[in-house]
Amino acid sequence: MNKQLIFFFLFVLFIIYSFSVYFSGTTYDKGISHFTTEAKLGKKLFQEKNCISCHQIYGLGGYMGPELTNIISYRDNDESIARAFLKGGTAKMPNFQLNDEEIDALISYLKYIDKAGNYPPKAYEITPYGTVNEIVTDEK
Ligand code: HEC
The missing domain is CATH 1.10.760.10 (Cytochrome c-like domain)
Incomplete structure:
Protein backbone atom coordinates (compact mmCIF):
# COMPACT_ATOMS: atom_id res chain seq x y z
CA MET A 1 0.00 0.00 0.00
CA ASN A 2 1.39 3.38 -0.75
CA LYS A 3 2.28 5.86 1.96
CA GLN A 4 -0.09 8.57 0.82
CA LEU A 5 -3.03 6.22 1.07
CA ILE A 6 -2.11 5.28 4.64
CA PHE A 7 -1.62 8.91 5.52
CA PHE A 8 -4.99 9.80 4.01
CA PHE A 9 -6.71 6.98 5.90
CA LEU A 10 -5.19 8.06 9.24
CA PHE A 11 -6.05 11.67 8.53
CA VAL A 12 -9.70 10.77 7.97
CA LEU A 13 -9.74 8.80 11.25
CA PHE A 14 -8.22 11.79 13.01
CA ILE A 15 -10.97 14.08 11.69
CA ILE A 16 -13.74 11.65 12.70
CA TYR A 17 -12.23 11.19 16.15
CA SER A 18 -11.82 14.94 16.67
CA PHE A 19 -15.46 15.54 15.81
CA SER A 20 -16.70 12.79 18.10
CA VAL A 21 -14.62 14.09 21.05
CA TYR A 22 -15.73 17.63 20.41
CA PHE A 23 -19.43 16.82 20.24
CA SER A 24 -19.58 14.34 23.09
CA GLY A 25 -17.96 17.04 25.24
CA THR A 26 -20.72 19.52 24.57
CA THR A 27 -23.58 17.12 25.26
CA TYR A 28 -22.38 16.37 28.82
CA ASP A 29 -25.20 17.53 31.07
CA LYS A 30 -24.49 16.41 34.65
CA GLY A 31 -27.79 17.67 35.97
CA ILE A 32 -27.45 21.26 34.81
CA GLY A 117 -23.61 14.32 41.97
CA ASN A 118 -23.22 10.87 43.42
CA TYR A 119 -22.24 10.77 47.00
CA PRO A 120 -22.21 7.19 48.24
CA PRO A 121 -19.18 5.31 46.95
CA LYS A 122 -20.02 3.96 43.53
CA ALA A 123 -20.63 0.27 42.92
CA TYR A 124 -18.13 -1.45 40.61
CA GLU A 125 -17.75 -4.84 39.01
CA ILE A 126 -14.48 -6.39 37.88
CA THR A 127 -14.32 -7.28 34.20
CA PRO A 128 -12.58 -10.42 32.84
CA TYR A 129 -9.65 -8.12 31.89
CA GLY A 130 -9.08 -7.13 35.52
CA THR A 131 -10.35 -3.59 35.05
CA VAL A 132 -13.41 -2.08 36.73
CA ASN A 133 -16.75 -0.97 35.36
CA GLU A 134 -19.18 1.20 37.24
CA ILE A 135 -22.51 -0.47 37.91
CA VAL A 136 -25.07 2.13 36.97
CA THR A 137 -28.28 1.45 38.84
CA ASP A 138 -30.04 4.74 38.23
CA GLU A 139 -29.97 7.24 35.41
CA LYS A 140 -28.17 10.37 36.65
C1 HEC B 1 -30.79 21.20 63.46
C2 HEC B 1 -30.34 20.33 62.42
C3 HEC B 1 -31.09 20.32 61.10
C4 HEC B 1 -31.32 21.37 60.24
C5 HEC B 1 -30.92 22.82 60.43
C6 HEC B 1 -32.00 20.81 59.10
N1 HEC B 1 -32.19 19.46 59.27
FE1 HEC B 1 -33.05 18.19 57.94
N2 HEC B 1 -32.84 16.65 59.23
C7 HEC B 1 -32.18 16.75 60.45
C8 HEC B 1 -32.20 15.44 61.09
C9 HEC B 1 -31.57 15.12 62.43
C10 HEC B 1 -32.91 14.58 60.21
C11 HEC B 1 -33.28 13.14 60.48
C12 HEC B 1 -34.52 13.34 61.31
C13 HEC B 1 -34.91 12.30 62.24
O1 HEC B 1 -34.41 11.17 62.17
O2 HEC B 1 -35.79 12.65 63.08
C14 HEC B 1 -33.28 15.37 59.05
C15 HEC B 1 -33.97 14.89 57.95
C16 HEC B 1 -34.14 15.57 56.76
C17 HEC B 1 -34.69 15.03 55.55
C18 HEC B 1 -35.19 13.61 55.34
C19 HEC B 1 -34.04 12.72 54.93
C20 HEC B 1 -34.49 11.33 54.59
O3 HEC B 1 -33.93 10.41 55.18
O4 HEC B 1 -35.33 11.17 53.69
C21 HEC B 1 -34.66 16.03 54.61
C22 HEC B 1 -35.11 15.93 53.16
C23 HEC B 1 -34.13 17.20 55.26
N3 HEC B 1 -33.83 16.90 56.56
C24 HEC B 1 -33.96 18.41 54.63
C25 HEC B 1 -33.57 19.58 55.28
C26 HEC B 1 -33.55 20.89 54.66
C27 HEC B 1 -33.91 21.18 53.21
C28 HEC B 1 -33.16 21.77 55.63
C29 HEC B 1 -33.07 23.27 55.52
C30 HEC B 1 -34.33 23.95 55.21
C31 HEC B 1 -32.89 21.00 56.84
N4 HEC B 1 -33.15 19.68 56.59
C32 HEC B 1 -32.41 21.54 58.01
C33 HEC B 1 -31.60 17.85 61.00
C34 HEC B 1 -31.64 19.13 60.47
Whole structure:
Protein backbone atom coordinates (compact mmCIF):
# COMPACT_ATOMS: atom_id res chain seq x y z
CA MET A 1 0.00 0.00 0.00
CA ASN A 2 1.39 3.38 -0.75
CA LYS A 3 2.28 5.86 1.96
CA GLN A 4 -0.09 8.57 0.82
CA LEU A 5 -3.03 6.22 1.07
CA ILE A 6 -2.11 5.28 4.64
CA PHE A 7 -1.62 8.91 5.52
CA PHE A 8 -4.99 9.80 4.01
CA PHE A 9 -6.71 6.98 5.90
CA LEU A 10 -5.19 8.06 9.24
CA PHE A 11 -6.05 11.67 8.53
CA VAL A 12 -9.70 10.77 7.97
CA LEU A 13 -9.74 8.80 11.25
CA PHE A 14 -8.22 11.79 13.01
CA ILE A 15 -10.97 14.08 11.69
CA ILE A 16 -13.74 11.65 12.70
CA TYR A 17 -12.23 11.19 16.15
CA SER A 18 -11.82 14.94 16.67
CA PHE A 19 -15.46 15.54 15.81
CA SER A 20 -16.70 12.79 18.10
CA VAL A 21 -14.62 14.09 21.05
CA TYR A 22 -15.73 17.63 20.41
CA PHE A 23 -19.43 16.82 20.24
CA SER A 24 -19.58 14.34 23.09
CA GLY A 25 -17.96 17.04 25.24
CA THR A 26 -20.72 19.52 24.57
CA THR A 27 -23.58 17.12 25.26
CA TYR A 28 -22.38 16.37 28.82
CA ASP A 29 -25.20 17.53 31.07
CA LYS A 30 -24.49 16.41 34.65
CA GLY A 31 -27.79 17.67 35.97
CA ILE A 32 -27.45 21.26 34.81
CA SER A 33 -30.79 21.05 32.95
CA HIS A 34 -32.41 20.42 36.35
CA PHE A 35 -31.00 23.65 37.76
CA THR A 36 -34.24 25.50 37.04
CA THR A 37 -35.36 28.86 38.43
CA GLU A 38 -37.26 26.95 41.12
CA ALA A 39 -34.17 24.92 42.01
CA LYS A 40 -32.16 28.16 42.25
CA LEU A 41 -34.70 29.53 44.70
CA GLY A 42 -34.37 26.27 46.64
CA LYS A 43 -30.60 26.69 46.75
CA LYS A 44 -31.04 30.19 48.15
CA LEU A 45 -33.42 28.89 50.82
CA PHE A 46 -31.06 26.02 51.60
CA GLN A 47 -28.37 28.62 52.29
CA GLU A 48 -30.62 31.03 54.20
CA LYS A 49 -32.01 28.32 56.49
CA ASN A 50 -28.50 26.94 56.93
CA CYS A 51 -29.55 23.35 56.21
CA ILE A 52 -25.86 22.55 55.67
CA SER A 53 -25.21 23.04 59.40
CA CYS A 54 -26.83 19.63 59.98
CA HIS A 55 -26.82 18.01 56.52
CA GLN A 56 -24.09 17.19 54.01
CA ILE A 57 -24.16 17.68 50.25
CA TYR A 58 -21.48 15.89 48.22
CA GLY A 59 -20.11 14.72 51.57
CA LEU A 60 -19.57 18.18 53.05
CA GLY A 61 -21.52 19.78 55.85
CA GLY A 62 -22.76 19.07 59.36
CA TYR A 63 -23.30 15.58 60.69
CA MET A 64 -26.42 15.83 62.81
CA GLY A 65 -28.74 15.00 59.92
CA PRO A 66 -28.30 12.63 57.00
CA GLU A 67 -26.40 13.20 53.74
CA LEU A 68 -28.84 14.71 51.23
CA THR A 69 -27.06 14.45 47.83
CA ASN A 70 -28.98 11.40 46.63
CA ILE A 71 -31.86 11.40 49.10
CA ILE A 72 -34.49 11.63 46.33
CA SER A 73 -33.27 8.70 44.23
CA TYR A 74 -32.39 6.75 47.38
CA ARG A 75 -36.10 6.81 48.19
CA ASP A 76 -36.98 5.59 44.67
CA ASN A 77 -37.71 9.16 43.54
CA ASP A 78 -40.52 9.38 46.05
CA GLU A 79 -40.31 12.95 47.31
CA SER A 80 -43.18 12.63 49.80
CA ILE A 81 -40.86 11.74 52.70
CA ALA A 82 -38.66 14.77 52.08
CA ARG A 83 -41.81 16.90 51.82
CA ALA A 84 -43.12 15.59 55.14
CA PHE A 85 -39.80 16.40 56.85
CA LEU A 86 -39.85 19.92 55.43
CA LYS A 87 -43.50 20.48 56.29
CA GLY A 88 -43.44 19.30 59.88
CA GLY A 89 -39.86 18.81 61.05
CA THR A 90 -39.19 16.09 63.64
CA ALA A 91 -37.94 16.01 67.20
CA LYS A 92 -34.41 16.38 65.78
CA MET A 93 -35.04 18.49 62.69
CA PRO A 94 -36.55 21.94 63.22
CA ASN A 95 -39.82 22.94 61.57
CA PHE A 96 -38.90 25.97 59.48
CA GLN A 97 -42.55 27.01 58.94
CA LEU A 98 -42.02 26.82 55.18
CA ASN A 99 -44.90 27.57 52.83
CA ASP A 100 -45.78 25.24 49.93
CA GLU A 101 -43.85 27.33 47.41
CA GLU A 102 -40.69 27.16 49.53
CA ILE A 103 -41.08 23.42 49.98
CA ASP A 104 -41.48 22.97 46.20
CA ALA A 105 -38.33 25.00 45.66
CA LEU A 106 -36.31 22.97 48.17
CA ILE A 107 -37.55 19.73 46.60
CA SER A 108 -36.47 20.99 43.15
CA TYR A 109 -33.05 21.80 44.57
CA LEU A 110 -32.77 18.34 46.16
CA LYS A 111 -33.70 16.80 42.78
CA TYR A 112 -31.06 18.88 41.04
CA ILE A 113 -28.24 17.91 43.42
CA ASP A 114 -29.33 14.30 43.08
CA LYS A 115 -28.70 14.50 39.32
CA ALA A 116 -25.56 16.59 39.67
CA GLY A 117 -23.61 14.32 41.97
CA ASN A 118 -23.22 10.87 43.42
CA TYR A 119 -22.24 10.77 47.00
CA PRO A 120 -22.21 7.19 48.24
CA PRO A 121 -19.18 5.31 46.95
CA LYS A 122 -20.02 3.96 43.53
CA ALA A 123 -20.63 0.27 42.92
CA TYR A 124 -18.13 -1.45 40.61
CA GLU A 125 -17.75 -4.84 39.01
CA ILE A 126 -14.48 -6.39 37.88
CA THR A 127 -14.32 -7.28 34.20
CA PRO A 128 -12.58 -10.42 32.84
CA TYR A 129 -9.65 -8.12 31.89
CA GLY A 130 -9.08 -7.13 35.52
CA THR A 131 -10.35 -3.59 35.05
CA VAL A 132 -13.41 -2.08 36.73
CA ASN A 133 -16.75 -0.97 35.36
CA GLU A 134 -19.18 1.20 37.24
CA ILE A 135 -22.51 -0.47 37.91
CA VAL A 136 -25.07 2.13 36.97
CA THR A 137 -28.28 1.45 38.84
CA ASP A 138 -30.04 4.74 38.23
CA GLU A 139 -29.97 7.24 35.41
CA LYS A 140 -28.17 10.37 36.65
C1 HEC B 1 -30.79 21.20 63.46
C2 HEC B 1 -30.34 20.33 62.42
C3 HEC B 1 -31.09 20.32 61.10
C4 HEC B 1 -31.32 21.37 60.24
C5 HEC B 1 -30.92 22.82 60.43
C6 HEC B 1 -32.00 20.81 59.10
N1 HEC B 1 -32.19 19.46 59.27
FE1 HEC B 1 -33.05 18.19 57.94
N2 HEC B 1 -32.84 16.65 59.23
C7 HEC B 1 -32.18 16.75 60.45
C8 HEC B 1 -32.20 15.44 61.09
C9 HEC B 1 -31.57 15.12 62.43
C10 HEC B 1 -32.91 14.58 60.21
C11 HEC B 1 -33.28 13.14 60.48
C12 HEC B 1 -34.52 13.34 61.31
C13 HEC B 1 -34.91 12.30 62.24
O1 HEC B 1 -34.41 11.17 62.17
O2 HEC B 1 -35.79 12.65 63.08
C14 HEC B 1 -33.28 15.37 59.05
C15 HEC B 1 -33.97 14.89 57.95
C16 HEC B 1 -34.14 15.57 56.76
C17 HEC B 1 -34.69 15.03 55.55
C18 HEC B 1 -35.19 13.61 55.34
C19 HEC B 1 -34.04 12.72 54.93
C20 HEC B 1 -34.49 11.33 54.59
O3 HEC B 1 -33.93 10.41 55.18
O4 HEC B 1 -35.33 11.17 53.69
C21 HEC B 1 -34.66 16.03 54.61
C22 HEC B 1 -35.11 15.93 53.16
C23 HEC B 1 -34.13 17.20 55.26
N3 HEC B 1 -33.83 16.90 56.56
C24 HEC B 1 -33.96 18.41 54.63
C25 HEC B 1 -33.57 19.58 55.28
C26 HEC B 1 -33.55 20.89 54.66
C27 HEC B 1 -33.91 21.18 53.21
C28 HEC B 1 -33.16 21.77 55.63
C29 HEC B 1 -33.07 23.27 55.52
C30 HEC B 1 -34.33 23.95 55.21
C31 HEC B 1 -32.89 21.00 56.84
N4 HEC B 1 -33.15 19.68 56.59
C32 HEC B 1 -32.41 21.54 58.01
C33 HEC B 1 -31.60 17.85 61.00
C34 HEC B 1 -31.64 19.13 60.47
